[in-house]
Amino acid sequence: VTGWSRCRKAGCGRPIWFGPNPRDPDRVLPYDDETEERLHFETCGATEWVTDDEGDRHSVSKCSACGARVWWQTTYRGKRRPMDIDGDVASWDCHFDTCPGERTRTGPRPEPEPVYGRARTEPPPPPPPPGYSRRMPGSKADWMRDLELSPPLSLDQLKSAFRALAMRHHPDMGGQAHAFIRIKWAYDHLKEYV
Ligand SMILES: [Zn+2]
Numbered sequence: 302v303t304g305w306s307r308c309r310k311a312g313c314g315r316p317i318w319f320g321p322n323p324r325d326p327d328r329v330l331p332y333d334d335e336t337e338e339r340l341h342f343e344t345c346g347a348t349e350w351v352t353d354d355e356g357d358r359h360s361v362s363k364c365s366a367c368g369a370r371v372w373w374q375t376t377y378r379g380k381r382r383p384m385d386i387d388g389d390v391a392s393w394d395c396h397f398d399t400c401p402g403e404r405t406r407t408g409p410r411p412e413p414e415p416v417y418g419r420a421r422t423e424p425p426p427p428p429p430p431p432g433y434s435r436r437m438p439g440s441k442a443d444w445m446r447d448l449e450l451s452p453p454l455s456l457d458q459l460k461s462a463f464r465a466l467a468m469r470h471h472p473d474m475g476g477q478a479h480a481f482i483r484i485k486w487a488y489d490h491l492k493e494y495v
């Protein structure tokens with residue numbers, strides 16, 4: 302049903318306009334007004350926002366296990382995962398690695414389950430090389446090109462290409478750090494495809 306209503310979230314209470322959802326004709330979306338230009342989610346007074354180091358804004362939600370503030374990242378594989386927040390800065394640490402788990406009044410804190418196969422002891426991901434960002438990590442074709450590979454991709458091929466280029470580009474071998482970061486970035490992303 303379209304028409305005016307009022308946001309019922311605590312801390313907001315502003316009038317909102319329910320208008321059509323362009324992706325689903327059977328549903329409505331809350332907008333700021335009848336022009337339907339801006340979704341109310343983006344301006345809701347009850348929504349808290351954090352900004353990441355690339356300048357993107359993310360809405361804050363709450364971890365259901367420990368109650369910490371988190372934001373939700375969509376990874377390049379399309380998975381959603383909660384990420385830590387440091388003050389008003391969206392950090393790139395997955396909250397699953399730091400979540401203390403269920404808040405319990407007595408007894409020891411339970412260990413959180415590892416999620417998405419990423420071991421809790423795994424070091425943080427490398428920084429994105431020039432030309433890429435965590436938000437725009439590149440495509441399979443970009444990474445293949447950076448590793449001087451051509452399809453079809455196999456694990457052996459990927460490993461030997463990376464090893465050969467690492468010999469050339471690793472700073473310990475007299476290479477340039479940015480070139481090494483680039484092939485490592487490509488290697489880490491392509492590993493998911495073999
Ligand atoms: Zn609101």
Ligand SMILES: [Zn+2]
Nearest residue numbers: 364366367400
């Ligand atoms: Zn948590």
